[in-house]
Amino acid sequence: MITIPYLTAVSTYFSYGLLFAFGQLRDFFRRFIDWWLTTNLHGYAPICLGHEDFYIRRLYHRIQDCFERPISSAPDAWFDVVERYSNDNNKTFKRTTKTSRCLNLGSYNYLGFGSFDEYCTPRVIESLKKFSASTCSSRVDAGTTFVHAELEECVTRFVGKPAAVVFGMGYATNSAIIPVLIGKGGLIISDSLNHSSIVNGARGSGATIRVFQHNTPSHLERVLREQIADGQPRTHRPWKKIIVVVEGIYSMEGEICHLPEVVAICKKYKAYVYLDEAHSIGAIGKTGKGICELLGVDTADVDVMMGTFTKSFGSCGGYIAGSKELVQYLKHQCPAHLYATSIPTPSAQQIISAIKVILGEDGSNRGAQKLARIRENSNFFRAELQKMGFEVLGDNDSPVMPIMLYNPAKIPAFSRECLRQKVAVVVVGFPATPLLLARARICISASHSREDLIRALKVISKVGDLSGIKYFPAEPKKIEQTKNDIKLD
């Protein structure tokens, strides 16, 4: 639930209106100037239909230096950001050879596996020497090594399902699996803030798509009842299959899904549950097993569990875990398995080693330490930010915390000023988020030490004062005053 000051909402609309008006004015004059210039492309169709590139040309390009910044080291707690400069007003950039060492608050490095790890990295290097960087084949041809088989078995043990299949790319997992699971005549009910990979997969499947209000199980029940009663569009025949798609942690909100209620509703109306645990696997739960462990949901109740290895395991790729029949069907039908190149063997080895560290099978308790540290770090950071008066979204225990910015001018202000103070943050605006709700998204990692977090808090507080994003009153520091009084007495 986002609480906006009314004046901020009005001023944000006005700012976007002004930006839009200026963009239209510039386009108008550009059309005049282009009319005079001759071109040898007569008879060719335009590349962009209508004004679908308007947002990119007139709004995104103005602040393009806040996005796509190149880095030149591993995404650890501190990393090197390459400095760039632009001679033509942010349209093109030239990289310099200088880098600046910044605190990394943007990488999805939840458990700290994004850089050198004493257990994982030697094994990955060994596997690189033995198997080389790519399998050069798809899984069904010659791309399955025993490491891949071990990886799938590791994933089933970790997630708690009978079988699993692993793909080389997390985005492709969603967009290639959903069309295989459901087709025309089926119904997909997805949360309104689902990731674009799910939206792509759902659109590509040909099934009817309905959306329910974000994280509101009562609205999901209402939509389900309405759709089951209505049936397929025009023929009103019963639906062939109904799949409800939810995510574990929503990456733009940091909110955790209300999974027990969703599963109860789906059981009642006999719909399948597809859970995308991209951000939650390995990051939440007592032993890192994701949202099912955190909320006490039996994994047998969730029909399809999907996840990615990019966030907590420091690798690439995605997996689907389900019943043995489901996984066997997917291995025979899914184009990402049959035709796409399999996950590179060193990456698979990294995932296996990371899972072993998390489960404690490497003989140490580093996994449990990492999990405890990320939980502590997230809760500490979120509590401190809220005390300072920022509006921070997300539930407790979630390592993703968006700080609301709202005004379009504060997006580049926050990003650039933080970079100047050597803190690298990721800012997100329209159209990835709704128009009003631009935000800076902070991802906490287990490799951040307490000093790193305190430094980040100081910088964010200063930049927040400069940009005016402390929308709530700050809590006064009562406790320290009473401590001082006791000491004086």
Add this chain to the structure above:
Amino acid sequence: MYVRALPTTDVNRNTEWFTYPGVWTTYILILFFSWLLVLSVFHCSPGIAWTIVHLAHFTVTYHSFHWKKGTPFGDDQGVYNRLTWWEQIDNGKQLTRNRKFLTVVPVVLYLIASHTTDYQHPMLFLNTLAVFVMVVAKFPHMHKVRIFGINGDQ
């Protein structure tokens, strides 16, 4: 003073912003301040200023609501390329609160403009023409209708 921003079920990012709080107030404030701006720039009578605001409002909203089709970004793969903004809003559902508000605003502007110019010609004629076109374009029966193929697809 704070308001709650409830998440919507509208997946179309081009029209979803209209469901958040503060839009109606911003719209009315922009109209009022543009009247003040016209008054200070042109040094005309209040009635002429309201007429200018009304006609400018007609041009801008007709162009952006009923002429331009599609969305200003490419992320939605062009599913709305045949629909104007008015046809996209509220997922195509007719007679919602937002649509009723947007229909009432040009009519109220027309009444203010004609009252403050004392119903004189030629302002009355221009104002009436503008409001007639605006209101007819917003009828539920005109959903996806292209008269004489004007603004139709190639």
